[in-house]
Amino acid sequence: MPKPKVFVTRLIPEEGLAMVREATAMKLWEGELPPPHKVLLDEVREVEGLLSLLTDKIDAALMDSNPRLKVISNFAVGYDNIDIPAATARGIPIGNTPGVLTDTTADLAFTLMMAAARRIQESIDYVRAEKWKTWGPKLLMGQDIHGATLGIIGFGRIGQGMAKRAGGFGMRVLYYDVYRRQDLEQTMDVTFADMDTLLRESDFVTVHTDLNETTRHMMNAAAFAKMKPTAIVINTARGPIVDPQALYAALKSGKIGGAALDVTEPEPIPTDSPLLTLPNCLIVPHIASASVATRGKMAQMAAANLLAGLRGEKLPTCVNPEVYERGVRK
Numbered sequence: 001m002p003k004p005k006v007f008v009t010r011l012i013p014e015e016g017l018a019m020v021r022e023a024t025a026m027k028l029w030e031g032e033l034p035p036p037h038k039v040l041l042d043e044v045r046e047v048e049g050l051l052s053l054l055t056d057k058i059d060a061a062l063m064d065s066n067p068r069l070k071v072i073s074n075f076a077v078g079y080d081n082i083d084i085p086a087a088t089a090r091g092i093p094i095g096n097t098p099g100v101l102t103d104t105t106a107d108l109a110f111t112l113m114m115a116a117a118r119r120i121q122e123s124i125d126y127v128r129a130e131k132w133k134t135w136g137p138k139l140l141m142g143q144d145i146h147g148a149t150l151g152i153i154g155f156g157r158i159g160q161g162m163a164k165r166a167g168g169f170g171m172r173v174l175y176y177d178v179y180r181r182q183d184l185e186q187t188m189d190v191t192f193a194d195m196d197t198l199l200r201e202s203d204f205v206t207v208h209t210d211l212n213e214t215t216r217h218m219m220n221a222a223a224f225a226k227m228k229p230t231a232i233v234i235n236t237a238r239g240p241i242v243d244p245q246a247l248y249a250a251l252k253s254g255k256i257g258g259a260a261l262d263v264t265e266p267e268p269i270p271t272d273s274p275l276l277t278l279p280n281c282l283i284v285p286h287i288a289s290a291s292v293a294t295r296g297k298m299a300q301m302a303a304a305n306l307l308a309g310l311r312g313e314k315l316p317t318c319v320n321p322e323v324y325e326r327g328v329r330k
Contacts, residue, residue: 016299071309095305106161
């Protein structure tokens with residue numbers, strides 16, 4: 001019996017590739033950049049399964065190009081690159097990789113917060129530019145983490161991970177979420193606050209919410225105007241949650257103190273972006289889950305979802321479980 005054909009849109013860690021290679025007739029895009037959409041469309045016409053990345057646009061037209069496409073597995077916890085309603089309407093289950101990257105992402109968010117607070121990038125640049133001549137009592141002074149107030153927007157798994165780390169530094173933690181978590185407030189020593197209060201009182205504001213029409217450009221000029229002039233914004237969620245023009249204006253004018261971003265709008269950030277000219281804006285290239293162990297586990301989860309869908313089984317982590325009630329493609 002021939003193995004099912006699948007297309008993998010990027011060279012993911014071997015832990016997952018080995019699983020897919022053994023069970024399928026796998027075709028792999030090995031380029032460093034995402035496959036062009038025409039290439040993606042051509043490849044999807046030939047396969048039963050697709051293992052995609054956030055950089056791949058999966059729309060209704062692509063799904064309609066091949067009625068034999070049975071499953072799409074996204075190598076990410078997010079899935080805003082995929083038209084989920086269109087997939088559900090066509091009987092295609094969508095997999096993702098939640099949970100496994102929670103702590104690694106929280107680690108990076110906390111690292112960015114500390115780096116921005118203590119002006120680490122500026123300090124590295126200062127030394128490399130051979131400006132360090134002597135110890136100075138006011139040289140590159142930053143902000144304390146301990147005793148400061150951390151505002152967490154979005155109190156899911158990663159937001160809770162940030163709260164745990166903040167507790168170890170003696171921080172006061174405020175959180176905002178559309179669903180209040182009273183069950184966690186005492187055990188985690190966190191306080192629910194409305195957005196205005198959180199923005200007004202926080203020394204650091206870290207974003208951990210989904211991207212949707214409500215959260216798109218949630219961090220805008222009006223939000224920055226409510227914040228302390230020393231406040232630092234951290235975003236490891238989705239780039240479009242932060243309005244880049246408003247952020248630049250707030251940083252340049254001193255309305256807020258700094259920003260640390262793992263994600264940008266657009267992504268990658270253009271080389272001529274004015275944000276790159278600011279010493280108080282630290283930007284890294286979407287590396288929140290980029291540890292060897294975590295990316296390996298993500299690859300295994302993505303492979304497990306793909307293979308389950310090919311076998312006609314429920315995906316271990318399915319974004320659209322309602323698809324099973326409607327009926328899946330055979």
